[in-house]
Amino acid sequence: MMIIRPINKGDFDSLCYLAKNTGIGVTSLPDNPDLLQSKIDRAEESFAKTIDSDHAKYVFVLEDTQAKKVVGICGIEARVGLEDVWYNYRISTTVNASTELGVHKQTPTLYLTNDLTGCSEVCSLFLDADYRKNSNGLLLSKSRFLFLADFPDMFSEKVFAEMRGVSDDHGHSPFWEALGKKFFTLDFSRADYLSGVSGKSFIAELMPKHPIYLPFLSDEAQAVVGKVHENTVPARAMLESEGFNFNGFIDIFDGGPAIEAFVNNIRAVRESFKRHALVVKNPKETDEDDMPNLKDSYLVSNRSFSDFRVALVPASSIRQDTIDIPAELAEHLQICSGDVLRAVSLREAKR
Amino acid sequence: MLIVRPSTFSDLASIEKLANQNSAKISSLPQQRDKLSEQIDISTRSFAGDESLAGVEQYLMVLEDSESGDVLGTAGIDRCAGNGHPFYNYRQDEIIHSSHQLNVNNNVPVLYMSHELTGKTLFRSLTIDSKYRGTEYFELISRARLLLVGQFKALFDDEIIIEIQGVLDDDGVCPFWDSVGRHFFDMDFATADYYSAIKSKTFIAELMPSHPIYVPLLSEAAQTAVSTPHPLAEANCQLLHREGFRIGKYADIFDGGPTLTAKVSNLNTVKSLQSKHIKVSESTRGGVKYLISNGSVSNFRCVIGQLTDGIGDVIRINQALAKALNVSENDSITFAAL
Numbered sequence: 001m002m003i004i005r006p007i008n009k010g011d012f013d014s015l016c017y018l019a020k021n022t023g024i025g026v027t028s029l030p031d032n033p034d035l036l037q038s039k040i041d042r043a044e045e046s047f048a049k050t051i052d053s054d055h056a057k058y059v060f061v062l063e064d065t066q067a068k069k070v071v072g073i074c075g076i077e078a079r080v081g082l083e084d085v086w087y088n089y090r091i092s093t094t095v096n097a098s099t100e101l102g103v104h105k106q107t108p109t110l111y112l113t114n115d116l117t118g119c120s121e122v123c124s125l126f127l128d129a130d131y132r133k134n135s136n137g138l139l140l141s142k143s144r145f146l147f148l149a150d151f152p153d154m155f156s157e158k159v160f161a162e163m164r165g166v167s168d169d170h171g172h173s174p175f176w177e178a179l180g181k182k183f184f185t186l187d188f189s190r191a192d193y194l195s196g197v198s199g200k201s202f203i204a205e206l207m208p209k210h211p212i213y214l215p216f217l218s219d220e221a222q223a224v225v226g227k228v229h230e231n232t233v234p235a236r237a238m239l240e241s242e243g244f245n246f247n248g249f250i251d252i253f254d255g256g257p258a259i260e261a262f263v264n265n266i267r268a269v270r271e272s273f274k275r276h277a278l279v280v281k282n283p284k285e286t287d288e289d290d291m292p293n294l295k296d297s298y299l300v301s302n303r304s305f306s307d308f309r310v311a312l313v314p315a316s317s318i319r320q321d322t323i324d325i326p327a328e329l330a331e332h333l334q335i336c337s338g339d340v341l342r343a344v345s346l347r348e349a350k351r
Numbered sequence: 352m353l354i355v356r357p358s359t360f361s362d363l364a365s366i367e368k369l370a371n372q373n374s375a376k377i378s379s380l381p382q383q384r385d386k387l388s389e390q391i392d393i394s395t396r397s398f399a400g401d402e403s404l405a406g407v408e409q410y411l412m413v414l415e416d417s418e419s420g421d422v423l424g425t426a427g428i429d430r431c432a433g434n435g436h437p438f439y440n441y442r443q444d445e446i447i448h449s450s451h452q453l454n455v456n457n458n459v460p461v462l463y464m465s466h467e468l469t470g471k472t473l474f475r476s477l478t479i480d481s482k483y484r485g486t487e488y489f490e491l492i493s494r495a496r497l498l499l500v501g502q503f504k505a506l507f508d509d510e511i512i513i514e515i516q517g518v519l520d521d522d523g524v525c526p527f528w529d530s531v532g533r534h535f536f537d538m539d540f541a542t543a544d545y546y547s548a549i550k551s552k553t554f555i556a557e558l559m560p561s562h563p564i565y566v567p568l569l570s571e572a573a574q575t576a577v578s579t580p581h582p583l584a585e586a587n588c589q590l591l592h593r594e595g596f597r598i599g600k601y602a603d604i605f606d607g608g609p610t611l612t613a614k615v616s617n618l619n620t621v622k623s624l625q626s627k628h629i630k631v632s633e634s635t636r637g638g639v640k641y642l643i644s645n646g647s648v649s650n651f652r653c654v655i656g657q658l659t660d661g662i663g664d665v666i667r668i669n670q671a672l673a674k675a676l677n678v679s680e681n682d683s684i685t686f687a688a689l
Binding site: 094096097098100101103105107109178179182183184194205206207208209210211212213215216217 | 550565567
C-alpha cells in the first residue's frame with residue numbers, strides 16, 4: 001500500500017539514499033547529509049507549527065507500507081524568498097522600431113526579478129526509479145494539492161513549480177554555459193550543488209543584474225529558454241493539466257520554466273470534495289492485478305495537518321454520501337468511520 | 352605648396368573622390384554628393400561666422416596642392432558633437448560581481464549607452480590621399496585643426512573628442528556590429544553605416560538597445576574589437592597620442608572603435624603655439640620646419656614652412672609663405688613645431 005505522510009526523523013537514511021540517486025538538476029535534494037537532516041528538522045517544525053508559518057517547508061514522503069520503505073519525496077515551501085532572495089528571469093519583449101527605415105524588431109529580453117517572492121512553491125519531487133509506475137508519481141505530486149485545499153491560510157494564493165531545465169548527461173546546461181558561466185568560473189553541476197546547499201541567492205549575487213537581450217546568448221541557449229529536461233516533460237504536462245501556466249519566469253541557472261497557478265484554480269483543489277469515511281472490511285480484494293483500475297482512482301486525504309495522509313482508492317469506493325475505506329487503509333490513513341475525508345479524482349474527468 | 356584651407360563648393364568632386372578612395376571608411380564624410388554639398392555649405396557659413404549656426408558650427412578643411420589645385424585630404428571639426436542632437440557612444444564601465452561566501456570578485460566590463468560626449472568639440476572626417484599617407488602632410492591636415500582651435504578657443508568646447516575607426520575586415524564585416532547592433536537594427540554594418548551618414552540620427556535612438564551590454568556575452572571577436580582601432584588608423588592614433596589625446600572610456604556604438612579625448616589646453620600643439628608679427632623677406636635661408644597658420648578664421652590657412660625663430664615678437668617669412676598664408680607685412684602668424 002502506498003501512503004503519503006509527513007517526513008520524520010526516522011526517514012533520514014531513506015532520504016540519503018534517494019538523494020544519491022537524483023542526479024544533477026534536482027537542486028532541492030542535494031547529496032549532503034547535514035542539509036538533509038536540517039530539511040527533516042525544518043519539516044518537523046513546520047508540521048508541528050513551531051516555526052513561523054511563512055518560513056515553513058512541508059516535506060512529504062511516499063511510503064510503501066508492505067516494504068516499509070520510503071520511495072519518494074515531495075514538498076511545499078510556504079513562501080519563498082522571505083529569508084534569502086528569490087530570483088527568476090522573466091522573459092519580456094523589447095521592441096525597437098523605426099518607421100523611417102522600415103525596421104520593427106522584437107527582442108526577447110531577460111529581466112532579473114524577485115517577482116515570485118512570497119509565493120508558495122511545490123518542490124522537491126523525487127520518486128525512486130523502481131516505483132515510477134502505477135500512478136505513484138501522480139499520487140506523490142498531487143497529494144500536495146489536497147494539503148493546499150485544506151489549509152489555504154498557511155500558503156500564498158499563488159503556487160508555482162520550478163521545472164528542471166535542459167542539461168545533458170554530463171551536467172552541461174546550454175543556458176548556464178551561455179550566461180551564468182560567463183560571470184563566474186563554475187560548472188553548472190557545482191553551481192547547482194551550491195545553490196542546493198546554501199540557497200541560490202549567494203550565487204545570484206554574481207549574476208548580471210541588468211536585463212539580458214536574448215540574442216546575445218548562443219543559439220543552443222536561446223533554444224532551451226523555458227524548456228524542461230526531457231525527463232521532466234511528463235511532470236510539466238501533469239502540472240499543466242492541473243491548471244499551471246508558464247508566464248515567462250525561468251530559472252536563472254538552467255533557463256527551465258517556473259509554472260504558476262492560483263491555488264483555487266488548481267483542478268485537484270477545485271474539484272476536490274469532502275465526504276465521510278465508511279470503513280469497510282475487505283470490500284473487494286484489491287491486489288496488484290487491479291492496477292488498471294488505478295487509472296480511475298481517487299486521491300483521499302485524512303485532512304489532518306500534522307498527521308496528513310493521502311492514499312489512492314478506486315473510483316468504485318466513492319459513494320453518494322461516503323467513501324469506502326478498507327480497514328487496513330483506514331489504519332494507515334489514521335481514520336475511523338464518520339471522519340470527513342477530502343477526495344478528488346486522480347485525473348481530470350474525460351469530458 | 353600644400354595648403355590647408357576651408358573647403359569650397361569647387362572642391363566637391365575631389366572630396367567625393369577622396370571619400371570613395373578611403374579604404375578605412377569615414378562615416379562622417381558622406382559619399383553622397385547632396386549630403387557633401389550640404390556639409391560644404393554649412394562649413395562655408397561656419398568659417399564666415401554665420402550667426403544662425405552659433406553653437407553648432409561645422410568646419411570642413413581641405414589640403415590642397417596650390418600648384419595643381421588638387422585636393423589631397425580633408426579634416427573636419429564639429430563645434431558641438433551631435434550638432435544639436437544627441438551624440439551616441441558606449442561608455443565602458445565595470446561592475447564588480449562579488450560574493451563574500453564564495454570568495455569571488457569578478458570585474459565584469461559593461462557598455463552603457465551614453466550621451467555624455469554630446470556638445471564636446473568633435474574632430475572628424477580626416478582623410479588623405481593614399482600617396483601622402485605617412486608623410487608630414489598627414490600631420491599638416493590633422494594638426495591644422497589644432498592651430499585653429501588653439502587660436503580661437505572661444506569658438507570651441509574646451510574638450511576635443513575623436514572617434515577612431517574600429518575593427519572592420521576587408522569584406523566589410525564588423526565583428527562588434529554583428530554581435531551587438533545587428534540584433535536590433537536588423538541590417539548589416541554597411542547599411543547601418545550608410546543610414547548613419549544620410550539619415551537623421553533619430554533611427555539610432557529608435558533602434559539602439561537602451562539596457563547596458565555585458566561585454567562577456569559578446570562574441571570573442573567583438574570583445575576584442577571594443578576600443579580597438581582599425582589597423583589603418585594606428586598611425587593616426589599614435590600621432591594623436593603623442594599630441595596628448597588618450598583613449599577614453601567611450602566606444603563607438605556601431606563598430607566599437609575607440610574615442611580619444613583631450614582638454615584643448617593640454618594638447619602639445621596648443622601649448623606650444625606662438626604668435627608673432629611677420630616681416631616679409633625676399634628670401635630666408637635655413638630654419639626649422641613649423642606648422643604655420645594665419646590669424647584668420649574665415650580665411651584660415653595652414654602650411655608647413657621653415658622659420659628661424661628668435662627673440663622678439665617679429666619673425667621673418669619669405670614671400671611664397673606669405674602668399675600661401677594670405678598674410679602681409681605686420682600681420683601675425685601662429686606656429687608650432689612640426
